[in-house]
Amino acid sequence: MSKIVFVGLAIVCRRAIVTGASGFLGSHIVSQLLDQGYRVRAAARGKKVEVLKILYSAHPSVEVVEIADLVAGHFGGALKEVHAVIHTATTMPGRGDTETVLKVAIEGSLNLLRQAEKAGVKHVVVTGSFAAVAGDPTAQGTSFRAEHWNPITKEDASNSPIQAYQAAKKFSELAVWEWAEAHPHVDVTTIIPPYLYGPFANLFQPIAPGDWTLFSTNIYISNLLSPTGKFPMAPPYADVRDTARAHIEAFKAPPNIKGRKRILIASPHVVVYKDLLDTIKKARPELSERLIQTPVPDFPISSLDLDYARIEEVLGIKRSDFHTLEQTYLDAIDAVLNVEREWKARGYLSKEVPAPNE
Numbered sequence: 001m002s003k004i005v006f007v008g009l010a011i012v013c014r015r016a017i018v019t020g021a022s023g024f025l026g027s028h029i030v031s032q033l034l035d036q037g038y039r040v041r042a043a044a045r046g047k048k049v050e051v052l053k054i055l056y057s058a059h060p061s062v063e064v065v066e067i068a069d070l071v072a073g074h075f076g077g078a079l080k081e082v083h084a085v086i087h088t089a090t091t092m093p094g095r096g097d098t099e100t101v102l103k104v105a106i107e108g109s110l111n112l113l114r115q116a117e118k119a120g121v122k123h124v125v126v127t128g129s130f131a132a133v134a135g136d137p138t139a140q141g142t143s144f145r146a147e148h149w150n151p152i153t154k155e156d157a158s159n160s161p162i163q164a165y166q167a168a169k170k171f172s173e174l175a176v177w178e179w180a181e182a183h184p185h186v187d188v189t190t191i192i193p194p195y196l197y198g199p200f201a202n203l204f205q206p207i208a209p210g211d212w213t214l215f216s217t218n219i220y221i222s223n224l225l226s227p228t229g230k231f232p233m234a235p236p237y238a239d240v241r242d243t244a245r246a247h248i249e250a251f252k253a254p255p256n257i258k259g260r261k262r263i264l265i266a267s268p269h270v271v272v273y274k275d276l277l278d279t280i281k282k283a284r285p286e287l288s289e290r291l292i293q294t295p296v297p298d299f300p301i302s303s304l305d306l307d308y309a310r311i312e313e314v315l316g317i318k319r320s321d322f323h324t325l326e327q328t329y330l331d332a333i334d335a336v337l338n339v340e341r342e343w344k345a346r347g348y349l350s351k352e353v354p355a356p357n358e
Contacts, residue, residue: 016039016084025243026088039062090105152166173262276329
């Protein structure tokens, strides 16, 4: 039986399902839901299902379910007695041809929404990406708002894996909002972060020696620890823990919130890589010789000017609640080093850190 909370005469089922539960962000969301007393259905596919079953075997509040095909699958049973759906699953750049990437992103999201509504789910939170926002010609400098969209077209998607990803995130989110406006009885929120950095969740599937894919955007942290590493395309970032919290607070938001709940979220802290590297050297002097030596690109922006008043209104998260830049980067570095030590203990001799998306 799932836990229930009595609110006046209403009964709220405290169960959420998280797609992409084995991922960098998804694992943090599962962890925070458990900390808050929720029962969780952790959804994954393929080999990840068995890995998650082992990982959560000592946690009776977690039920691992397989959603093998988001686009055409039927998973009504997984949505039974669920209060909220948190949809983090996505196709990363370079994984699949352009048509497949677009189809999975768009039709997968719509299939999940339709089945969630049919099952009586009242709240859906979808992970978007700043890739669907950046480049809007109407944006003022670094100031971005919910009405801004990347001007990329579906035709542009075939130009490169990155553009395919940008188009997939844009057009899947547009499809979500079109559906949401036609189904106002379902509370829909999209959380739109840039790069995510930070520690891995305490309960995170073991990273096989040499498998860099599960690092997600923490691959850029590994690149900071390589003299020949590569900087990200832009400095703005969000702490993965803050982003996970945003997803959970989204479905707990008061019902009287007005307007589309498209929430752009990022750390409010300015990133100047020279200063950041100096901070790392001071805090972790043993790393001084292995830090990135690649010239720092001339980045036009170092932080994002977002609507933090709207973030607080909808999510209850204040600017002062965000992890500091030092906390995010140092915790991420420590996590990456822990994986490195584990790999070496298991006989894997680390090769050069791959450039992101390679």
